[in-house]
Amino acid sequence: MAEEFATVKDSFDKGIAEGLKQDPEKAKSVNAVYLFNITGDGGGKWTVDLTADPPAVIEGDAGNAQCTITIADQDWLGLLAGKLNGQQLFMSGKLKISGDMSLAMKLQKVTG
Numbered sequence: 001m002a003e004e005f006a007t008v009k010d011s012f013d014k015g016i017a018e019g020l021k022q023d024p025e026k027a028k029s030v031n032a033v034y035l036f037n038i039t040g041d042g043g044g045k046w047t048v049d050l051t052a053d054p055p056a057v058i059e060g061d062a063g064n065a066q067c068t069i070t071i072a073d074q075d076w077l078g079l080l081a082g083k084l085n086g087q088q089l090f091m092s093g094k095l096k097i098s099g100d101m102s103l104a105m106k107l108q109k110v111t112g
Contacts, residue, residue, distance in 0.1 A: 004081040008038045008073050009059075011080055012046045017057040019110070020050075027055040027110050032103045035065035040073035050110070067103035070096040 005011040020027045027050045034048045047062035049055060071079070075094050078084035089095035097104045 008042050020055040024054045030106045033065050035068040037070040038076050042073040067099040
């Protein structure tokens with residue numbers, strides 16, 4: 001993705017939601033529901049439903065996530081901007097994944 005966003009909300013509302021609209025078939029090929037739990041003052045929770053038609057970004061926890069990704073707000077923004085590495089964040093404990101870990105790897109199909 002490698003885009004800089006001013007806020008976490010912008011990253012979901014403008015970045016991810018717009019990306020899903022541009023290539024919904026690519027997103028649907030992942031066929032999973034993710035919950036992003038972004039911690040910190042600028043954080044929040046967003047559900048990214050790649051099973052919906054069309055794929056959707058929903059603010060809040062829709063309660064049906066198969067994979068949950070927890071990360072601090074500044075780390076999330078740095079990751080999207082290409083300034084931080086997801087694997088390094090994961091190995092250092094700054095990015096946590098719960099649920100189906102294989103689905104976290106599938107996210108690269110959509111963002112890569």
